[in-house]
Amino acid sequence: MCHLYHFTYSFNVRFNGAEVIGTAIALKLLFDLPLLWGAVITALDTLLVLLLMNRGFRALEAFVIALLMVIFACFVVQIAMAAPPVMAVLGGFIPRAQVVTDPHALYIAIGIIGATVMPHNLYLHSSIVQTRAYPRTDEGRRSALRWAVTDSTLALTLALFINASILILAAAVFHANGRFDVEDIEQAHQLLAPMLGVGL
Known part of the structure; x- marks a missing residue:
């Protein structure tokens, strides 16, 4: 029964439409792989997740953290190269009334919140709590819940900064250079490297 639960959980996490389409598009952009083959590779990486789960949840967590750190490092390098105005970037994290009164700003804000607080993300963290070894006492449960809240908060905060980095990078590279026509x-992907002046 436990293996069935883990398979269902892994299948749900990896086969969320956004992940399948996102991975297929990424493989197409990076390696010019057809979308269908990208979706097949996404299906195969579910098996990798299952193999890592057999080695223990720590191995899976380490793998996911490593991938997130690669993404985070890439954004740090790209944003450093784009050199956005620091005070304007920091000011963007302060809530303003304009977010509610301006439909365009509200649309962007809802997009950031929706991309950060995804239902399957919360499902993932609630599932992780169940795999933890903790004393099955009231104090043990309280401790597990505290760690779960901390874990979810850190993960969602990192997701927020990665999603914000996408907007910061787009504003610094495209908008600041008058490229208002970038829509997909x-x-x-085609314009970023030439406008940053790097090929990697």
Whole structure:
């Protein structure tokens, strides 16, 4: 029964539509792989997740943290190269009344919140709590819940900063240079390296 639960959990996490489509698009942009093959590779990486789960949840967590750190490092390098105005970036994290009164700003804010607080993300963290070894006492449960809240908060905060980095990078590279016509990810991918002046 436990293996069935883990398979269902892994299948739900990896086969959320956004992950399958996102991975397929990324593989197409990076390696010019057809979308269908990208989706097949996404299906195969579910098996990798299952193999890591057999080695223990710590191995899976380490793998996911390593991937997140690669993404985070790439954004740090790209944002450093784009050199956005620091005070304007920091000011963007302060809530303003304009977010509610301006439909365009509200649309962007809802997009950031929706991309950060995803239902499967919360499901993932609630599932992780169940795999933890903790004393099955009231104090043990309280401690497990405290760690779960801390874990979820850190993960969602990191997701917020990665999603904000996408907007910061787009504003610093495209908007600041008068490229208001960038509307899709393929166009952004083609323009980003030349506008940053790097090929990698």
